[in-house]
Amino acid sequence: MSLFYVDKNAQDNGDHEIHTATCSHSPNLNNCDVLGYHTACSTALDAAKKIYPQSNGCYYCSYSSYTSESK
Template identity: 40%
Template sequence: MPYYHVAKAPQPGGDHEVHQQGCMYMPAPADCLPLGRHPTCHGALARARERYARAVGCYWCCLECHPGPEPDHALTTPGVPGHRD
């Protein structure tokens, strides 16, 4: 089962992203709260929302729990799948 974390600091839109451990977009461990092991991102998201009502899944590691289109950093980060030159 994957281990999940939620970012303490919100994204510019106010959402706190939930990440699987090892995600390249996960903040440093000191900047995250551990959510524990969950079979899917849905359990981790429910746990994160106990603390942050506006928690969402990361587009890259929790796509099933991500609410919208790809994030802006996908357009500007070389070497990331989906990067647009």
């Protein structure tokens, strides 16, 4: 089970990325909303989409929920 966050700042394509607490590509925690502990990034992504409908997994830490064409 991992602690997940969603970036408050959208990427250039409009996606708000989800990250695990240990991701080295995670933004400053002041720029994130806590999503809580999840057993899979898919459930963290579902939680993120309740806040930001256009959310996506991080290429590096949530790859199974990553759907964007650009890194």
